[in-house]
Amino acid sequence: MTQLAIKPINVRSLIPSWWPRLLAAVVAVAVIGAGAFLVVQRANALPSDAAMKVGDRTVKISELDKRIKVLSGLYNVKQPTDADKLASFRRDAAKSMAVSLILERAAKSKDITVTRTQAQQQLDKVIESQMLGDQKTYEQFLATAGVTESEVLSEITRVIATSRLYSEITAGVPEVTQAEVQSYYEDHKAEMVTPEQRSISNIVVATEAEADQVLAELAKGTEFAAVARSSSRDSSTAAKGGSLGPVQKSQLEDTYAKAAFGAAKDKVFGPVQTSNGWNLGVVTDVTKPIPVGLDDATQTLTQTLTTQAQTKAWNKWLGRQIKAAEVEYADDYRPKDPDAPPSTPAG
Incomplete structure (x- = not known):
């Protein structure tokens, strides 16, 4: 991977999951797909230092700021300098964090746990793959990103837990048939x-x-x-x-x-x-x-259609979870459109 034109290092790159395809929100924390809705209450009883409340947990502005800083460092997301764009960015960041907390709560309710050893093993794979096992290069990455190893491990832990949750929720999705693959191929032949x-x-x-x-x-x-x-x-x-x-x-x-x-x-x-x-x-x-023929395209299309079916099942389940959550925002952090998914940046 080149340093300067190819997309930056991503600590999620070796985690075997659906996550990179579905997870690219403003702070790279919770793209939830169409059909997910937040139940938002008027923020009339939050402390002055709070950004939001998710269920019984109050999230301070300082917590949200720290989360944005960590994810900006890990995924090279730049905060806008324009005042209006920055305000929108922070509202989307608050919504993303709200969804992240809902997912964490759901994982815990299903007894999904990730040990530090498991997270460390994934991090070691990233260092070996992207940094050729060079500890100094990794330390330089941490310094440049402005994050600690503990914060990197926490993010990897969160990703693994959500990946396992996703696998559990979508386990019952039927397998894609050859007829479905052929139909999709014919309908999208120009793209093949x-x-x-x-x-x-x-x-x-x-x-x-x-x-x-x-x-x-x-x-x-x-x-x-x-x-x-x-x-x-x-x-x-x-x-x-x-x-x-x-x-x-x-x-x-x-x-x-x-x-x-x-x-x-x-x-x-x-x-x-x-x-x-x-x-x-x-x-x-x-x-x-x-051009790619049907035989050559079958494996990729099967994976694509499987992902689509799993995503549909996941969004249906996630929509119910978010609708049941009591999310309350402070005025400065209430999204302009609370029912819409977090906006996704280019790249």
């Missing part, structure tokens, strides 16, 4: 292609001014790979002339993906700002989408 892939080389620098300097150097005819080796901050690709290798659009941060997949082959694009700096790229090869 392998995604376009592009081989991209990338240079990343710290500031826009530096990016402009690099662009000027490239405009003089200097070889892209040579500039990447001398100027790119991405130590994992600089020695390879900035090569990211073949990537799909979904693997890239949205702003970078839009530029990279809209660029002509062999033409420099950028500067493009991502979470890790300012990028200049060049597309060196393009593999166009290729």
